[in-house]
Amino acid sequence: MIRTTPLHERTNALNETQLWSHWSGHLAANRYQMSDKLEYFAVRNAAGIFDSSPLYKYRITGKDAESFLAGVLARDIRACVPGQAQYTCWLDDRGFVIEDGVILHTARNEYLLTSAEANLAYFEDRIGRNDARIEEVSHDIGTLALQGPRSRDLLRKLVPQMGSIPYFGLARGEIGGAAVTVSRTGYTGDLGYEIWMESPDALHVWDALWDSVEGHGVLPFGLAALYMLRIEAGLLLLDADFDSSRYAWNDAHRSSPIELGWSWMFKDLNGDDRAFIGRKALQREIAEKTSRWTMRGLVVDWRDYDRVYGDAGLIPPKDHTPIVEDWMVYDDDYKRVGYATSFMYSPMLQRHIAIARVRPDFAAVGTKVNLEFTVDHHYEQVAAHVARLPLYNPQRKTV
Amino acid sequence: MTMTAPDKKSKRSNPPKSNRSTSKADRTYDAIVIGGGHNGLVNGAYLAKSGLRTLILERRHLVGGAAITEELRPGFWFTTFSYALSLLRPDIIHDLELVKHGFMPLLMSSRFAPDGQGDYLLFGQDHAQNLKEIARHSKHDADAYDQYGHDMDRVCQAIKPLLDTVPPDIFSDDPEELLALAGIGARLRKLDKRVLHNAVRLLTGSAADFLDDYFDSELLKGYLASSSIIGTKVGPRSQGSGLVLLYHSLGEHDGEFGSWAFHKGGNGGFTQVLARAAQSFGAEILLESPVEAVITKDGQATGVALADGTEYHAGTVISALDPRRTFLELVDPSELPDDLVEHIRRFRFQGTSSKVNFALDGLPDYPGLGPKPDHFRGFTNIGPSMDYLERAFDDAKYGWYSQRPYIDMAVQSTIDPDMAPPGKHVLSCFIQYTPYKLRESDWDTEKENLGDTVQRTLESFFPGFGDLVLQREVVTPLHIERTVGLSEGNIFAGEFIAPQMFFFRPAPGWSQYRTPIEGYYQCGSGTHPGGCVMGAPGKLAASQIIKDRAKTRPRARA
Ligand SMILES: Cc1cc2nc3c(=O)[nH]c(=O)nc-3n(C[C@H](O)[C@H](O)[C@H](O)COP(=O)(O)OP(=O)(O)OC[C@H]3O[C@@H](n4cnc5c(N)ncnc54)[C@H](O)[C@@H]3O)c2cc1C
Numbered sequence: 001m002i003r004t005t006p007l008h009e010r011t012n013a014l015n016e017t018q019l020w021s022h023w024s025g026h027l028a029a030n031r032y033q034m035s036d037k038l039e040y041f042a043v044r045n046a047a048g049i050f051d052s053s054p055l056y057k058y059r060i061t062g063k064d065a066e067s068f069l070a071g072v073l074a075r076d077i078r079a080c081v082p083g084q085a086q087y088t089c090w091l092d093d094r095g096f097v098i099e100d101g102v103i104l105h106t107a108r109n110e111y112l113l114t115s116a117e118a119n120l121a122y123f124e125d126r127i128g129r130n131d132a133r134i135e136e137v138s139h140d141i142g143t144l145a146l147q148g149p150r151s152r153d154l155l156r157k158l159v160p161q162m163g164s165i166p167y168f169g170l171a172r173g174e175i176g177g178a179a180v181t182v183s184r185t186g187y188t189g190d191l192g193y194e195i196w197m198e199s200p201d202a203l204h205v206w207d208a209l210w211d212s213v214e215g216h217g218v219l220p221f222g223l224a225a226l227y228m229l230r231i232e233a234g235l236l237l238l239d240a241d242f243d244s245s246r247y248a249w250n251d252a253h254r255s256s257p258i259e260l261g262w263s264w265m266f267k268d269l270n271g272d273d274r275a276f277i278g279r280k281a282l283q284r285e286i287a288e289k290t291s292r293w294t295m296r297g298l299v300v301d302w303r304d305y306d307r308v309y310g311d312a313g314l315i316p317p318k319d320h321t322p323i324v325e326d327w328m329v330y331d332d333d334y335k336r337v338g339y340a341t342s343f344m345y346s347p348m349l350q351r352h353i354a355i356a357r358v359r360p361d362f363a364a365v366g367t368k369v370n371l372e373f374t375v376d377h378h379y380e381q382v383a384a385h386v387a388r389l390p391l392y393n394p395q396r397k398t399v
Numbered sequence: 400m401t402m403t404a405p406d407k408k409s410k411r412s413n414p415p416k417s418n419r420s421t422s423k424a425d426r427t428y429d430a431i432v433i434g435g436g437h438n439g440l441v442n443g444a445y446l447a448k449s450g451l452r453t454l455i456l457e458r459r460h461l462v463g464g465a466a467i468t469e470e471l472r473p474g475f476w477f478t479t480f481s482y483a484l485s486l487l488r489p490d491i492i493h494d495l496e497l498v499k500h501g502f503m504p505l506l507m508s509s510r511f512a513p514d515g516q517g518d519y520l521l522f523g524q525d526h527a528q529n530l531k532e533i534a535r536h537s538k539h540d541a542d543a544y545d546q547y548g549h550d551m552d553r554v555c556q557a558i559k560p561l562l563d564t565v566p567p568d569i570f571s572d573d574p575e576e577l578l579a580l581a582g583i584g585a586r587l588r589k590l591d592k593r594v595l596h597n598a599v600r601l602l603t604g605s606a607a608d609f610l611d612d613y614f615d616s617e618l619l620k621g622y623l624a625s626s627s628i629i630g631t632k633v634g635p636r637s638q639g640s641g642l643v644l645l646y647h648s649l650g651e652h653d654g655e656f657g658s659w660a661f662h663k664g665g666n667g668g669f670t671q672v673l674a675r676a677a678q679s680f681g682a683e684i685l686l687e688s689p690v691e692a693v694i695t696k697d698g699q700a701t702g703v704a705l706a707d708g709t710e711y712h713a714g715t716v717i718s719a720l721d722p723r724r725t726f727l728e729l730v731d732p733s734e735l736p737d738d739l740v741e742h743i744r745r746f747r748f749q750g751t752s753s754k755v756n757f758a759l760d761g762l763p764d765y766p767g768l769g770p771k772p773d774h775f776r777g778f779t780n781i782g783p784s785m786d787y788l789e790r791a792f793d794d795a796k797y798g799w800y801s802q803r804p805y806i807d808m809a810v811q812s813t814i815d816p817d818m819a820p821p822g823k824h825v826l827s828c829f830i831q832y833t834p835y836k837l838r839e840s841d842w843d844t845e846k847e848n849l850g851d852t853v854q855r856t857l858e859s860f861f862p863g864f865g866d867l868v869l870q871r872e873v874v875t876p877l878h879i880e881r882t883v884g885l886s887e888g889n890i891f892a893g894e895f896i897a898p899q900m901f902f903f904r905p906a907p908g909w910s911q912y913r914t915p916i917e918g919y920y921q922c923g924s925g926t927h928p929g930g931c932v933m934g935a936p937g938k939l940a941a942s943q944i945i946k947d948r949a950k951t952r953p954r955a956r957a
Pocket of ligand 1: 433434436458464466480481482485486882884885891930931
């Protein structure tokens with residue numbers, strides 16, 4: 001039997017469509033009502049609630065927890081003090097990305113790391129002589145996200161001091177009589193929070209939250225809406241925008257963190273003396289500028305798009321459903337200069353957008369490229385321009 | 400000026416009221432737009448973007464004209480007049496970078512048509528489920544629905560380019576005009592026979608005849624036919640209602656013909672976005688600046704005079720008002736050719752629509768469905784059959800308002816929670832028919848009686864409705880005329896009837912946004928393509944002005 005999450009009793013009752021995905025061995029709602037677009041707008045205009053319990057979660061403890069993590073994670077964990085969270089990644093020794101995830105520094109010598117895939121053996125095998133322990137707590141901890149412009153005010157109604165959690169900050173408190181940790185994190189690129197609780201408490205927390213949001217236009221949202229939101233937010237998805245180097249057959253399926261647009265994680269690399277896995281290769285890549293790609297957004301030229309479909313006598317489709325596959329990107333001489341991996345029509349931006357990697361010499365913002373579509377069963381090129389990620393980045397996300 | 404609902408902090412920011420005290424040089428512009436409705440704003444924004452020093456003069460304390468949102472009760476935001484968005488031309492969104500300024504068309508996820516007898520049609524976002532819903536009423540219609548949708552889409556696709564085209568002047572021998580005309584002819588000739596025939600049936604015939612060919616269900620036909628009467632003095636069985644139906648299907652919100660959205664903060668939220676965009680391109684907006692007259696010299700416009708005597712000067716003056724005001728009030732008709740004046744005098748306004756807006760203590764309760772938001776996240780159509788609509792029209796034919804009116808309801812707070820306090824709601828009701836000229840009374844007398852009639856009708860569909868009402872605002876054609884300036888309260892600045900469309904809007908020979916007075920242009924909804932929050936008149940007029948200036952400027956320099 002497929003597992004259900006600690007919130008399933010509630011999410012199941014709300015899921016009118018009874019459409020579920022299997023996410024890390026759990027049932028996860030695709031959408032709750034007939035329209036993922038409605039759920040998406042709830043997040044962008046009010047707030048949405050998302051059950052992210054299926055994430056893998058690891059608790060790392062011990063006197064050497066920090067030095068252990070400093071050696072296996074690529075971003076400097078020492079900059080993340082207790083009460084903070086950090087978006088990080090881990091690399092193989094050739095400097096290719098294994099995975100990314102958010103880590104919470106929950107207390108002195110105690111961390112909670114999330115990941116999309118199983119990583120227990122990987123980390124455990126690398127503890128070595130460190131006085132550190134890692135245990136998987138995926139099923140012990142339930143997670144729900146409250147995301148959107150109203151999320152701060154709603155959370156403040158439940159726990160007044162939580163209104164002041166800074167971006168990527170943490171706080172502990174009580175919701176529905178249960179102890180929770182709240183982090184100002186999420187996967188929507190909006191103002192938002194994630195609430196972490198012991199699984200047996202999950203329903204109490206949900207109920208307290210659910211009662212408090214009544215009348216505020218808040219909707220539960222499923223994976224379909226989440227995938228729209230994350231493309232606008234420029235948040236990469238494993239197995240969509242990149243693959244884990246652990247399971248890649250060749251380097252075409254591997255990416256360095258620089259190629260994925262994470263060079264900002266290594267701004268202070270020179271002043272940081274950690275010997276983390278992949279460091280040498282990463283340093284070499286930065287010094288020798290050998291990155292093959294630059295992660296960018298693409299914004300499709302709407303006039304050209306409409307023209308191509310119009311010329312074929314078709315109504316230009318403006319479908320918000322994300323499509324995750326390779327879309328070729330060409331220069332004007334029909335030379336391939338990159339490929340897009342996630343594509344959608346963004347109702348907020350009113351444009352077709354994509355997450356793409358382009359050759360570094362095509363990465364300047366505003367560079368014109370051509371994205372390949374199939375129209376009437378043959379290939380057509382449509383003009384697009386290179387843009388910085390995230391394509392949608394409201395101020396409220398960080399302030 | 401009133402800002403969009405969510406942005407309460409800066410409720411009264413933006414345009415200064417006036418700079419009347421400044422010197423004459425400071426009051427000289429390249430272009431002056433009269434009227435800050437959405438077309439005036441679009442026009443001014445395009446002109447400013449093209450580099451012209453542009454001034455937009457608005458009579459009221461806020462821009463938007465018929466597209467405004469007002470906080471009539473603390474926390475309750477009313478879309479006083481216009482309330483939903485569909486026809487806005489997509490190029491305007493991009494050309495004017497509206498997204499950057501807050502453009503946000505929210506999805507309307509349901510369409511609800513109660514029959515008042517306990518049954519209903521409820522459409523959502525799942526197409527197959529919608530067909531099942533129709534099948535509850537008629538299995539035949541469930542199949543016909545897709546055919547109808549496809550046929551309509553094909554006509555829309557064929558007609559749509561006209562919305563973005565300056566109508567060719569069929570009375571001119573100018574080769575450019577003949578070429579444009581030939582272009583349209585060539586396009587029509589390329590159309591599939593069935594598509595062309597359907598287009599003609601819609602453009603000239605009745606919605607009833609068209610719909611009867613597809614459907615049996617009275618409820619479904621009533622629902623679909625409702626789009627054929629909006630804003631116009633026709634019943635679904637009148638010839639000409641097909642045109643109105645087609646017009647309302649031509650919007651392409653998010654790429655889907657006939658799809659509607661609620662803009663964040665209502666249509667007033669949208670016009671605030673437009674104002675910000677216009678200002679970002681350098682246009683100046685002055686509020687509380689009613690223009691009394693266009694100043695002309697030797698048949699050329701040179702500026703405008705406000706009611707208080709202040710003058711502003713520009714070689715290009717654009718009226719964003721309706722044709723009656725543009726030709727008969729802002730200028731002296733004696734400056735215009737007789738036949739034009741005669742045409743404008745004959746131009747039909749005869750507004751027949753009203754609004755009744757409510758602040759509600761909770762959601763209306765439809766027996767069997769309950770007071771849930773799900774079926775109110777879009778239009779709710781009170782027009783359960785073609786007979787219902789036609790009977791409502793009968794009253795209007797004889798100079799009275801409908802005793803069982805057609806009502807297009809929209810509980811906007813279910814889509815945009817910023818429009819009402821938590822748990823409370825705002826309900827916008829568009830009402831027909833309410834003829835501007837009443838047989839034996841007037842709208843000042845009948846205003847609240849109309850409110851009662853509407854409330855009574857709603858009570859019959861939603862028992863207990865009256866108990867929810869916290870506040871009511873009644874907006875009759877007379878009040879539309881007084882507040883917005885739309886003559887006789889016609890919501891489109893002139894009836895949608897064939898002799899008043901395309902080549903003939905607003906008058907034969909004057910459909911290209913120019914006027915007989917050099918430098919004086921028109922860009923309101925009384926010009927092609929017409930009314931609705933679509934911006935096309937403003938945009939097309941700007942393109943003409945920019946073209947004309949490019950033609951004359953080199954000569955002036957030589
Ligand atoms: C009740 C109602 C409901 C509607 N519902 C919808 C809807 O849901 N969706 C839709 O798409 N369309 C709707 N419409 C139609 C649409 O709103 C109008 O066609 C459109 O807004 C008209 O825009 P405009 O810019 O051409 O003119 P207006 O909006 O009329 O703008 C003219 C402006 O000029 C100003 N003005 C007037 N005289 C002067 C003067 N002398 N000097 C300076 N300024 C002056 C006015 O104050 C006004 O701001 C509705 C209209 C009404 C009235």
